[in-house]
Amino acid sequence: MSAAPIKVLVIDDEPPIRKLLRMGLTTQGYEILEASNGKTALEKLGEEPALIILDLGLPDVQGHELLRTIRARNDGVPIVVLSSRGDEAGKVQALDLGADDYLTKPFGMEELLARLRAALRHQLQVKGERPVFRSGDLSVDLVRRIVKVGEREVKLSPKEYDLLRVLVQHAGKVLTHRFLLKELWDELTDAQYLRVYVRQLRQKIEADPERPQYVLTETGIGYRLKAGD
Numbered sequence: 001m002s003a004a005p006i007k008v009l010v011i012d013d014e015p016p017i018r019k020l021l022r023m024g025l026t027t028q029g030y031e032i033l034e035a036s037n038g039k040t041a042l043e044k045l046g047e048e049p050a051l052i053i054l055d056l057g058l059p060d061v062q063g064h065e066l067l068r069t070i071r072a073r074n075d076g077v078p079i080v081v082l083s084s085r086g087d088e089a090g091k092v093q094a095l096d097l098g099a100d101d102y103l104t105k106p107f108g109m110e111e112l113l114a115r116l117r118a119a120l121r122h123q124l125q126v127k128g129e130r131p132v133f134r135s136g137d138l139s140v141d142l143v144r145r146i147v148k149v150g151e152r153e154v155k156l157s158p159k160e161y162d163l164l165r166v167l168v169q170h171a172g173k174v175l176t177h178r179f180l181l182k183e184l185w186d187e188l189t190d191a192q193y194l195r196v197y198v199r200q201l202r203q204k205i206e207a208d209p210e211r212p213q214y215v216l217t218e219t220g221i222g223y224r225l226k227a228g229d
Contacts, residue, residue, distance in 0.1 A: 005029055005030060005031040006029070006030050006031065006050045006120070007030070007031045007033060007047065007048065007049045007050050007051075008025055008030045008031070008032055008033070008049060008050070008052070008053060008116070009033040009034075009035065009041065009044050009045070009047075009052045009053070010022070010025075010032060010033070010034050010053045011035045011036075011038075011041040011052065011053065011054045011058070011066070012035075012036070012053070012054075012055035012058075012082065013036045013037060013055065013057070013058055013059050014055070015036075017055070017082075017105075018034050018036070020109075021053065021112075022034070024109040024112070024113070025113075025116075028113060030116075033047055033049055037058055037059055037060045037061070038058055038060050038061030038065075038066045038069075039060060039061075041054075041066060042066075042069065042070075042073075045070065045074065049077060050077070050078075050120070051077065051078045051079075051080070051116060051119060051120060052070065052077055052078070052079045052080070053079075053082060053112075053116075054066065054067060054070075054079055054080070054081050054082065054099070055081075055082040055083075056081055056082065056083050056084075056087075056090055056094065057083075057084070063081075063090075063094070064090070064093055064094060064097060067079065067081070067094055067097045067098065067099060068097050068098075071097060075098070078100045078101075078116075078119035078120060079098065079100055079119075080099070080100060080101045080102065080103060080112075080115055080116060080119055081094045081095075081099045081101070081102040081103070082102070082103055082104075082105055082107070083102055083103075083105070084104070084105060088220040088221060091221055092176050092178070092220075092221050092222075095174055095175075095179070095221070095222070096176055096178060096179065100119045100173050100174075101115050101118065101119055101172075101173060101174055102174065103115060118172035118173075118227040119172070119173070121172060121227060121228070133171060133228050134229050135171065135214060135225070135226050135227065135228045135229055136213065136214070136226070136229070137149050137150045138205055138214050140164060140165070140168050142165065142168065145161060147161070147164065147205070149205055154204050154205055155204075156201070156204060157200075159184065159197055160197055160200055160201050162183075162184055163180070163184060163194075163197050163198070163201055164201060164205075164225075166180065166183050166184065167215065167223065167224075167225035168225060170225070171225045171226070171227050171228050172224070172225070172226070172227030172228070173224065174218050174221060174222055174223075174224045175222045175223055175224065176221055177191040177221070177222050178222075179222065180194055180222060180223065181193070181194055184197075198215060198223060201215060202214075202215055214226050
């Protein structure tokens with residue numbers, strides 16, 4: 001017996017975008033629910049989608065308000081936001097409100113599919129957190145606090161380890177500067193502190209810290225740890 005298809009709710013007021021997503025995702029075995037406005041989107045939540053693609057520019061409701069409402073009703077469903085190019089403030093706000101990822105229009109279908117897989121994988125990871133995270137040569141044992149690159153054990157300072165632990169717990173997801181500062185320091189609001197520790201962490205776990213493979217920069221927004229294997 002084959003598994004039931006994964007339901008994806010597409011919330012976008014542009015018919016061509018909905019058609020593109022419907023065609024691209026159904027060929028990959030996803031079941032598509034569609035909403036062209038916020039009212040319909042909230043009704044479709046009752047059909048329990050496993051993942052939501054949300055365009056922030058809707059006609060009847062501000063996208064961030066809808067995101068806040070969805071999160072209040074369902075704090076677990078992964079949400080990938082679609083936004084216009086250059087709207088960094090909007091992306092940061094969406095991520096702070098609980099979006100899992102974002103894509104800038106126009107986007108490629110392959111990139112979208114990869115982001116959806118990462119968001120679904122992250123949700124599974126949160127539900128049953130794996131004690132050992134692996135991505136390429138990097139492994140992080142969250143129980144024994146052992147970090148390795150290949151066979152080499154990496155010694156991290158407590159703050160470097162805390163940064164890596166938070167990134168691992170949200171692997172594949174974009175974490176804003178504000179979120180990371182709040183997780184790591186409570187009171188600090190200067191992203192410069194964060195950049196220092198990211199640089200130190202990269203020096204220890206990246207083959208080439210100037211061209212990182214694991215701790216990736218989302219310019220103007222924050223950081224993302226490459227999703228696990």
